[in-house]
Structure formats: C-alpha cells, structure tokens
Amino acid sequence: MNIKIGVVNNMINNSIRKLEDNETYAVIDTIPCQDGTFVYFVNIKDMDDLCVRKQIKKETGNVLVGLDDKDEVDYALQLLVKKNLEA
DSSP states (O other): OOOOOOHHHSSSOOEEEEEEESOOEEEEEEEETTTTEEEEEEEESOTTTTEEEEEEEEETTEEEEEOHHHHHHHHHHHHHHHHHHHO
C-alpha cells in the first residue's frame, strides 16, 4: 500500500526520532486510539517507508511500542487513510 499524505506539510512539530532500526524518521501524524496514540512516521531518506508505533503511558512516562499484530496495523492504517480523506 502506498500512501502519499503530503509528508513535509504534515510533519508534527518538527519531531524527528531515531527508531530501533537506527533509521531517522519524522512524525507525520498522530491519532488517538483506545489504549494510547498511534504515531505515524516516515523515513527521512525514503518517503515510501512508513512506520507506525503506538505511544502508551507507563509509570516512567510515554513509551513507543510496536503494534500487536496485523489486525492492529490494518486498523491504524485505516484510521490514517480515513483522517486524510476527510481533510
């Protein structure tokens, strides 16, 4: 699936993160979900490389975690597409 959503215009507060693959990603969107917030990233060297993580609250603060399974990935992507179609 190839989703083009105006990456440069949608970057959130210039938020840049290095993820566990040691690649640098920009946050392009966030969407609340029932147990946290989906955070959508795009690789700054490869705009076709989209990555989704979930931000959850722990005692030590907010933590980014991988999604649970394919169903959660599909759900997160559906939310992103729906949000951008309504924009």
